[in-house]
Amino acid sequence: MSTIGTGYDLSASQFSPDGRVFQIDYASKAVEKWGTVIGLRGKNGVVLAVEKIITSSLHEPDAGGRIFTIERNIGMAVAGLMADANYIADIARQEAANFRQQFEKPIPLKHLCDRVSGYIHAYTLYSAVRPFGISVLLASWDETDGPQLYKIEPSGSSFGYYACASGKAKQQAKTEMEKFKFAEMDTETLVKRAGEIIYRVHDELKDKNFRFEMGLVAQETQGTHCINHELYTLSARNAGESAKDDDDGSDNEGPQ
Amino acid sequence: MFRNQYDSDVTVWSPQGRLHQVEYAMEAVKLGTATVGLKNKSHAVLVALCKPLSELSASQRKIIPIDDHLGISIAGITADARVLSKWLRSECLNYKHSYESIYPISRLITNLGNKMQTTTQRYDRRPFGVGLLVAGYDENGPHIYQVVPSANYINCKAMSIGSRSQSARTYLERHLSSFNDCTTDEIICHGINAIRGSLSNDELITKTENLSQLNITIAIVGENYNKFTILTDEETNKYLEMANNSNSLDDQRKPTEVVGTSGSDDDPKPGPSDSDPQVAVGTME
Amino acid sequence: MLNNYQSSGYPLWSNGPTPGGFYNFTGGQQTHKLPSELVTEGPYGTKRNTSSITTGSSVLGIRFDEGVMIAADTLVSYGSLARYQDIHRVFKINNNIILGGSGDFADIQSIKRNIDQKMIEDQYYDDQITMKPKELSSWLTRVLYGRRSRMNPLYIDVVVGGVDKQGVPFLGNVDLRGRAYEDYVVATGFARHLALPLVRERKPADRDFTAQEASDLIRKCMEVLYYRDTRNMSKYTVGVCTTSNCLVEGPYNVNENWTFAANIKGY
Numbered sequence: 001m002s003t004i005g006t007g008y009d010l011s012a013s014q015f016s017p018d019g020r021v022f023q024i025d026y027a028s029k030a031v032e033k034w035g036t037v038i039g040l041r042g043k044n045g046v047v048l049a050v051e052k053i054i055t056s057s058l059h060e061p062d063a064g065g066r067i068f069t070i071e072r073n074i075g076m077a078v079a080g081l082m083a084d085a086n087y088i089a090d091i092a093r094q095e096a097a098n099f100r101q102q103f104e105k106p107i108p109l110k111h112l113c114d115r116v117s118g119y120i121h122a123y124t125l126y127s128a129v130r131p132f133g134i135s136v137l138l139a140s141w142d143e144t145d146g147p148q149l150y151k152i153e154p155s156g157s158s159f160g161y162y163a164c165a166s167g168k169a170k171q172q173a174k175t176e177m178e179k180f181k182f183a184e185m186d187t188e189t190l191v192k193r194a195g196e197i198i199y200r201v202h203d204e205l206k207d208k209n210f211r212f213e214m215g216l217v218a219q220e221t222q223g224t225h226c227i228n229h230e231l232y233t234l235s236a237r238n239a240g241e242s243a244k245d246d247d248d249g250s251d252n253e254g255p256q
Numbered sequence: 257m258f259r260n261q262y263d264s265d266v267t268v269w270s271p272q273g274r275l276h277q278v279e280y281a282m283e284a285v286k287l288g289t290a291t292v293g294l295k296n297k298s299h300a301v302l303v304a305l306c307k308p309l310s311e312l313s314a315s316q317r318k319i320i321p322i323d324d325h326l327g328i329s330i331a332g333i334t335a336d337a338r339v340l341s342k343w344l345r346s347e348c349l350n351y352k353h354s355y356e357s358i359y360p361i362s363r364l365i366t367n368l369g370n371k372m373q374t375t376t377q378r379y380d381r382r383p384f385g386v387g388l389l390v391a392g393y394d395e396n397g398p399h400i401y402q403v404v405p406s407a408n409y410i411n412c413k414a415m416s417i418g419s420r421s422q423s424a425r426t427y428l429e430r431h432l433s434s435f436n437d438c439t440t441d442e443i444i445c446h447g448i449n450a451i452r453g454s455l456s457n458d459e460l461i462t463k464t465e466n467l468s469q470l471n472i473t474i475a476i477v478g479e480n481y482n483k484f485t486i487l488t489d490e491e492t493n494k495y496l497e498m499a500n501n502s503n504s505l506d507d508q509r510k511p512t513e514v515v516g517t518s519g520s521d522d523d524p525k526p527g528p529s530d531s532d533p534q535v536a537v538g539t540m541e
Numbered sequence: 542m543l544n545n546y547q548s549s550g551y552p553l554w555s556n557g558p559t560p561g562g563f564y565n566f567t568g569g570q571q572t573h574k575l576p577s578e579l580v581t582e583g584p585y586g587t588k589r590n591t592s593s594i595t596t597g598s599s600v601l602g603i604r605f606d607e608g609v610m611i612a613a614d615t616l617v618s619y620g621s622l623a624r625y626q627d628i629h630r631v632f633k634i635n636n637n638i639i640l641g642g643s644g645d646f647a648d649i650q651s652i653k654r655n656i657d658q659k660m661i662e663d664q665y666y667d668d669q670i671t672m673k674p675k676e677l678s679s680w681l682t683r684v685l686y687g688r689r690s691r692m693n694p695l696y697i698d699v700v701v702g703g704v705d706k707q708g709v710p711f712l713g714n715v716d717l718r719g720r721a722y723e724d725y726v727v728a729t730g731f732a733r734h735l736a737l738p739l740v741r742e743r744k745p746a747d748r749d750f751t752a753q754e755a756s757d758l759i760r761k762c763m764e765v766l767y768y769r770d771t772r773n774m775s776k777y778t779v780g781v782c783t784t785s786n787c788l789v790e791g792p793y794n795v796n797e798n799w800t801f802a803a804n805i806k807g808y
Contacts, residue, residue, distance in 0.1 A: 023269050027273065093665060122560035378553070
C-alpha cells in the first residue's frame, strides 16, 4: 500500500492513489491519544462520561474539562485536542444561539449535529487548513424528542447512537457497552453503567491518575444539562470504584 | 539536521496524530526565563526571573498588567506576548465599559484560548510562541491559569514555565498542600524559593550571596481591592531577604550541595538534533 | 461571549469559504454591506418611526431592606384600544434579577430575547458566575444609548431590580435614550407622576422600607394607577427578588370600588 512518506499524505486536499485522504486518518489518530469519552442513551436521558487524564498535581480539579453545555438541554463531550474542543464548543454555542434567536426554541439536536458536522467537514476540504483533531459527542433530552445522542468524527461524518465511545480505549468501551440494552435503562442505572465502563477501561499502567467527569441531561434534571451533577456523579463514581475492585478481585482469583 | 516531512506548517498532521509545528512553538516557551505563579486562598502571586538581554540593556519586562484584577507573566517570544496582552486589555476594557464590572478570569481565558486556536489550524498563521501565567482575582477568588501555544489553558493551583522550570515545579508540588493556608508574605516567599530552583548552579552561587543581583519581578493581586500591582524594588528586596531567612523552608537549595538537577526534562541540552521529532517515515502496516 | 451571531463562523481566508456555509466561487467580491434600511434614502433623507405601536404602561419598582419589588399591570394597548389583557410585563431574568418593561412591547420582547441569551451564556460557562442587576442595567444603558445615537432607538423604559452577591438590593431605571438612575423607588410612565409621590411620602427618613411596607405600597399604587391612568387595567403582576427567592407573583386584582362614581359631577 502506498502510504506514509509517499507524499500523498501531506494535505487535506489531496487523495492518495488508493482513494484515501490521509490527513483525516491522521487527525483520527490524534483523537485516540486522549482519554476515553463515552455516551449512553437511556430511556429518559443521556449520560456523557469522560476519563480525564490528570497530568500534573499542580492542576486544579476542574482544569481541562471535556464536557460542555451548548444549550440549556444540550451537552457535548469531546475526545481529542483540548484547544480544538474548546473552539468547536464555541461554534456549537453560536449555532444554538443563532437558532434560538430565529425560532425562539432550543435547536433540535439533529439540526445542531448537522451544522457542527458540516463545519468540521469544511476543514477536511482545503490544504489551507487542517482537519479538527477531535471526536464530538452531542447529547440532549426534551419532552418531544426524548433522549438523543450523536457522534461526529474528524472527517465530519455523524451518526446517531444508543451508545458510543471515542478516545484511547474506544474498543474496550464498545465491548463493555455491547453487554447492555441501554434503550430500556432508567437514568439511575445508566449513570452507574457509565461509571463502571469508564473505570474499567482506564489503564492504570499507562496513565496513573484520572478524574471521572460526567454530563447528564434527563427527565430527572428537568431537561437541563448538568456537568458533574453532585448526586449522580457520586453514584457513578462509587459504581465505578466497586466495579474496578471486583475486576481486580477476580483477576487475583483467576490463576487459582 | 534532518528535515521532518510533516513539520512544514501547522496544517499537517503527522501519521502519529501530532502537530509538529505546534510542538515546536511549545519549545519556544522553554527558551524564555522562568516564571512562577501560585496562590493562597485570598491572593494570586506571580514571580518572574528577568535577565538583561545584554550587558548594556535593561532587563526585559516579564510581567504585564492587564486590568486592575489581573495580569500576566510571560515566557517565550516577548513580541507575541505583546499582541496577546493588547487583546486581553481591550477585552477587559470592553467588558468594563459594557457591564461596569470585571471580566471573570475563566471566561476571559476561554476566549483567549479560542483566539489562539485559529493560529494552530491555518497555513497562513503560526502559533503564538509564548506561554502565559495569568494571575487574577474575581468573585470566585484568586486564579492562576497557564496558557500554552497549543491554545490550551489550564486552571492551576500553582505553576511554573520557562527554562529550567522543572525544578521550580518540583518545589511547588512538594509544598502544594501548604499554599492554601499561607499568609501573603509566605506565599511570595514560596514563589521566590521556587524560582530560585530554576537558576543554574553558577548563578545560584553568585546571586545568593548578593541578593540584589537576583533580578526578579513580583506581582500580586487579591481580595479587599488589592489591585494587580508589581512590587517596587524596595519591596522586592524585602521579600528576597525574607525568603532567604525563612527557616521553615529548610529544603531550599544551597549552592554548595547542588549536584545538577535531575529530572529537569526541559533543560537545554547540547546537540542540535535532540529536540527534533522522530523521523516519520515508514509504512503503516 | 459569543463573538459572532451573523454567520456560523469566519471565512477560512479572506473572500474564502465559510465553514458550514455554501461557497460560491464566482461571487468572491462581497464586502461588508449595511442593511438596506440604513442606506435607502427618501427624498428628504431617511425617516424612521418616531412612536411606539403596541405599548405597556407604567412600571413601578420599590426597594426594601432585603430586596426589591417591581409591579406592572398585564395590559398591552394598541393605541387607546385595550388590545392584549393578559400579558406579563415583569420578568424573572435569573435568580437575582427581575425586570419590568414599559413602552413598545415588541422592543421589550426583542431586548428580553437578547437578555435571555446572555443567561444561557452564563449557564454554559459553568462557573457559578451569574449576571448581577447592576451589570444588566449598565449593559442596557450602553445598548439603548447606542441605538439612540444611531437615530434608531428602542422605545422602551425599563426597571431593573435585584440583589447582588453580597445580598445588597439594587433598583434602577433605564430609558430609551440610555439615561439611567438608581433610587429606592423608580417608576416609568404615568406612575412617575402618580405613584412616585405616594411612595416618597411614606418613606421613613432613617431606614429602608420593610417587605410588608413595600408590598402594601405596591397594592395602593396599582390601585391609584388603575383609577387615574386610562392605559391601565385592574390586573397586575409583582416581581419580588431577595437573596432567598426570586419570582413573579400574581396576577392580582386591585380593589375596585366604583360607588364614588355616582357622586362625581360636572363631566
